[in-house]
Amino acid sequence: MAVTADHNIPNRSPLMAFLSRWLLTTNHKEIGTLYMWLSFVLFFIGGAMAMVIRMELFQPGIQFAEPLLYNQMVTLHGLIMVFGVVMPGFVGLANWQLPMMIGAPDMALPRLNNFSFWILPFAFTLLISTLFMEGGAPNFGWTFYAPLSTTYGPPSTDVFIFGVHLMGISSVLGAINIIVTIFNLRVKGMTLMKMPLFVWTWLITAFLLVMVMPVLAGAVTMVLTDRHFGTSFFAAAGGGDPLLFQHVFWFFGHPEVYILILPGFGIASQIIPTFARKKLFGYHSMVYATASIAILSFVVWGHHMFTTGMPLTAELFVMYATMLIAVPTGVKVFNWVATMWRGSITFETPMLFALGFVILFTIGGFSGLMLALVPADFQYHDTFFVVAHFHYVLYPGAIFGIMSAVYYWLPKWTGNMYDERLGKIHFWTAIIGVNMTFFPMHFLGLAGMPRRIVDYSLQFADFNMVASFGAGMLGLTQVLFLYIVIKTIRGGKKATGRVWEGAEGLEWTLASPAPLHTFETPPKFPTPEEDYPRD
Amino acid sequence: MISITTRFRLHRCLTFFALLGSSNMAFAAEMDMRAGVTDISQRILQLHHYSLAICVVIGLLVFGTMFYSIYAHRRSKHPKPATFHESFRVEVIWTTVPVLILIGLAIPATSALIDIEDNSDADLTVLITGSQWKWHYQYLEADLGYYSNMATPEEQINNFETKGRNYLLEVDRALVLPTDKKVRFLTTADDVIHSWWVPDFAVKQDAIPGYINEAWTRINTPGLYRGQCAELCGKDHAYMPIEVEVLAEEEFDQWIVDQRLAIELASGQAVADRAKTWTMAELIDIGQQVFLDHCATCHEADGSGQGSTYPALAGGEIPNGPMAAHINQVMNGAVDTEMQAWAPQLSDLELASVITYERNAFGNTTADIVQPITIFEAR
Structure with missing residues (x-):
């Protein structure tokens, strides 16, 4: 830097x-x-x-x-x-x-x-x-x-x-x-x-x-x-x-889990338009959907407590409110797909991670919807099904969001392009590892394995072994990620100011690497008719 | 309209899943929720399949569209991007359609939930008390109660012996219930929060200190059903299984009669135990087994303990201190620690022998002998 x-x-x-x-x-x-x-x-x-x-x-x-x-x-x-x-x-x-x-x-x-x-x-x-x-x-x-x-x-x-x-x-x-x-x-x-x-x-x-x-x-x-x-x-x-x-x-905890995902939504909304070379579809509804999710997050904490002996009316209220979150979340996913629709898409590493984010986060959203149904939750609650659910929204959700942002902005921060080939290897090993680790956990939970147990009965052995292999792979590939980041900081192909052909926004009007002090005099924000200035 | 077409689609989808299931039953049983043996558990399974099918259909549509776009709208095939970026009509559609689908999901979930929460008119009530790390069952109508401990030996857990078929899911005394009766469970706990879960009944109810929660079941088929504690409750959370033996009604009634008889016999035995003066060797012999069964999980078989949470008994202050304090500690536990009260759990003979054992094992050399009569008087 x-x-x-x-x-x-x-x-x-x-x-x-x-x-x-x-x-x-x-x-x-x-x-x-x-x-x-x-x-x-x-x-x-x-x-x-x-x-x-x-x-x-x-x-x-x-x-x-x-x-x-x-x-x-x-x-x-x-x-x-x-x-x-x-x-x-x-x-x-x-x-x-x-x-x-x-x-x-x-x-x-x-x-x-x-x-x-x-x-x-x-x-x-x-x-x-x-x-x-x-x-x-x-x-x-x-x-x-x-x-x-x-x-x-x-x-x-x-x-x-x-x-x-x-x-x-x-x-x-x-x-x-x-x-x-x-x-x-x-x-x-x-x-x-x-x-x-x-x-x-x-x-x-x-x-x-x-x-x-x-x-x-x-x-x-x-x-x-x-x-x-x-x-x-x-x-x-x-x-x-x-x-x-x-x-x-x-x-605290329920809004907290949205704290862990909302910026990821923002990252996907920056990256998908860039690599689809098309403006984000439904900007306004994206903003309103994010706000709705945030507001709803304050009235659904009870869905973590369905088995604690809540009264029927409270269970019903929390179930309905939780199911409602699927609506704005769905709107976001549909908007991302519509942004890609008839775009001109390329698949650099940030885009791959963003697509992995959208798909796997949505799978985590589906299991979240299933968990919202109180009768079914009596079977899912405190099992590995829940572990699978929240790892799907947090690992390929939040963590992939951060990784895709790092690949996206790293050239702006360091002035160097990362190694695209290594980036792709990182993505594919990570996405295989993440699914191999967490997908079998759905089955384990449904078959009756409680979470947070140190030891389990024999019928859970096979899927646990698969998950452990997946976790090893997922862990190792992050060492590759560290290597890619260090390699990029130390050198590489010089990045242009714009970095990505389809990138829009003030940060891309700066040189790469961005000087320590930027915008000491305010830049000009283009009107809708104008384009962002190019270097 | 929409919900009807969704239903139709769902029906086909469910058939697909049913076929998948029947092609390899063993495989399906390991991957899917258990159907269980109660009407409620089967309804929940249906609800699970129904919601899963809805998610799969939506997923196929959304991801299908996405992958089509990835294929057809990649730059090499579609070099010039379109410029559209909003449509009020589309936004309204994909906001309202999900709401309708959710209503279609909420209706069966609500109706099932209302039935699940109807705890009225029970034929039989069992009070379930969780404590670290065992369950206690009390039949309220029959004045009968006992503890249920995991029966899997330490050697299997530590890989010195081959693991049995019911590894970690077997207990010394199962809960016994009748078929075709509405059984009400009251759950509570002595120390931390536990959760009583038997997947085949679809009953999972937290056992919380200071609370008495309700749940119920009506079991259709006799058999042996297994479950586990579902709420993290400390060190041995993985080791507090549940085993329920379900008998036909007449057999269950006979079992209750037998248990009452056994209690009478045991109290006769207890009188005999108290009357006898036991030798050191006899007490140590019994005490060692009691120690291994109940105490070694925390204090270790050689009495070396585990840090400050589970103090060492070898050379320990209490086993080498005054006898009355030692008896009091074992019988009544220690406040604000994980040392529990053993007086309600063990017989006079067992308490006397385990205390004698602790005072004369692990290098402790008090040479004290505690007789069952002493314990009886301390109660």
């Missing part, structure tokens, strides 16, 4: 210069880079934990991980992937891209931006350090249901609570920054309904973050006071209510 002279203060050792550059930076591009690398590092740590899980589940019996260790792996894998990989990944993309896409010189609150990043390495160091503590890491699943996490949680639960608080602060500050930037720093002429879809989806995501992260903070605080300060929010013996925890957690 470009280093300009003013960041290399003379008479300092190179180490000090390096440290002060990255520790003190307030530049949105550098902070974006930091976020992306944090996400990448944690992707491998969380992935290694997934490998432990899949190794243990390779065969019936206990081979690699004792039950307590297995539960710790399940817990940390979930927490790291959700809070450490997908969220920082999307925030990194937002940092890099939002100012360039709206014609702003930087984020609106650059020092806050630095602060919200630098909280995270400490938060995750704390979280991962719990593995080495007396009593082990948290072992109650990323959902930390009470009383398993309160009365029965290991001592490290308190460290986990502190870590979650830090992550929450970082997310809320980051989200505020994004909202303020989008509302105040758009180039003249870019009205809200002219913003690129990635900007729109991030704006809506940022509102979700600001609204629900404090709820999570409330939940962990109540767990803390139940553990140490004599309260009984979640303890039945003290007049409290274990189910209150689930209501509070999922009031």
Whole structure:
């Protein structure tokens, strides 16, 4: 990435210069880079934990991980992937891209931006350090249901609570920054309904973050006071209510899962038009659909709790509301297909990942619709069917979304084209691996395998073995991804400013690599009749 | 209109699936939801197939269109892109059609759900209590209750022995139920949240401390049905299976009579046990087996424990400390830890022998002997 002279203060050792550059930076591009690398590092740590899980589940019996260790792996894998990989990944993309896409010189609150990043390495160091503590890491699943996490949680639960608080602060500050930037720093002429879809989806995501992260903070605080300060929010013996925890957690948790996917929708909406060489179909309905999904996400948390003894009327309300989400989600998928229809499509790696995203996310959406049906959910709930469902929306959904964005914008960030042949190998191995890992889990769940078990009965052996092989392949191919990214940073075919023939948007009017400071004077936002200026 | 055509399409689709299923039954059984042995479980299976078929049809249409576009509208075949990018009419169509399909899905789901939630007029009630990591069944009408523990030996789990056919799905005492009776389940828990799930009945109900939840079933076919705890409940979540033996009505009634008789006999035996003065060797012999069955999962067979959560008994403070405190700890458990109260679960003889064993094994040398009568008095 470009280093300009003013960041290399003379008479300092190179180490000090390096440290002060990255520790003190307030530049949105550098902070974006930091976020992306944090996400990448944690992707491998969380992935290694997934490998432990899949190794243990390779065969019936206990081979690699004792039950307590297995539960710790399940817990940390979930927490790291959700809070450490997908969220920082999307925030990194937002940092890099939002100012360039709206014609702003930087984020609106650059020092806050630095602060919200630098909280995270400490938060995750704390979280991962719990593995080495007396009593082990948290072992109650990323959902930390009470009383398993309160009365029965290991001592490290308190460290986990502190870590979650830090992550929450970082997310809320980051989200505020994004909202303020989008509302105040758009180039003249870019009205809200002219913003690129990635900007729109991030704006809506940022509102979700600001609204629900404090709820999570409330939940962990109540767990803390139940553990140490004599309260009984979640303890039945003290007049409290274990189910209150689930209501509070999922009031955060359901909007949270849309936080993990909406920016991915935005990415697909940027990439598909570029490679179809055709404008996004139904821009307005895309915006309204995203907003509808976000609003509905606040009234469906009960679908995580159908087996907790909810009354009939509540079950019916939540079921109908959940099914309704299929409508705006469907609109988005139809619009992507209509964008491709009669376009002039090419299949570079970003487009491949975006198409993989659309298809496999839709499969995850289908299983989501099936899970919404309460009677059927009584059979699906807490089985591998659910594991299959949310991995389909998160891996080929959120993660493929991030990967396709990285391939799409990496030439803009580094000035070099990635290796197209390796990119395609990465895509095909990833898509085979992802399906081989997660598709058999549907069958396992339907056949009756509960989730989060360390050991299983013999009829589940075959599909578990297939899933473990798939996971190995999926894990290995991400090492290739790392290699491709490093190779691109170090060199390669020089990218043009436009990079992609069909790309539209202000970021493509800049040179590649984008200089450290861009749009210090606001660019001209073209009217609908005009084209974006070409370099 | 639309829902009728969808129905028709669905019907064909379901036939397709049925054919797929019949061509290889064993294969289908492993991949699909179990049909089960209750009317409700079969209705749920139908609902599952119905919604799956709808998803498959929509998927074929959407992905079919997409792949056609990928094929026909790639640049080499279609170099000049069209310029259209909105159509209000199309947007309205693909918003309203899904709503209609969803209504078609919601109707059967709602009707099934209303029947599932009708807990009235039960013939028989069983209170199911989950605790780490076993189930307790209490027949409310018959004043009969017992614990049900996993029966799979440790050696199979640790790969020292060949795994049996019902590996991890077998228990020492199954729940016994009659056919053709409406059985109501009340679920609750002693410690953390568990979930009682038997796929063949399509009953999955969380067992939550402080709550009593309701569910019911009416089983059509006698047989042996298996399930597992479905909610993460700590270390041995994978090891709390459910086994239900379903008997014809007359056999079930006879079974209840037999169980009552067995309780009478056991209490006679308990009186005899109390009257006897046991030797150290006898108690250690029984105590070792009790320890392996109930205590070793946390404290380990050699008493070495697992970190601070499951303290070591070898050289431990309590087994080497005052006897009264030790008896109290084993009988009543320790507050806010995973050490549970064993008084309701074990007999006087079992408690006496396991405490004697702990005080004289793993290198502990108190030479104390606890007699069943001491336990009886402590109760």
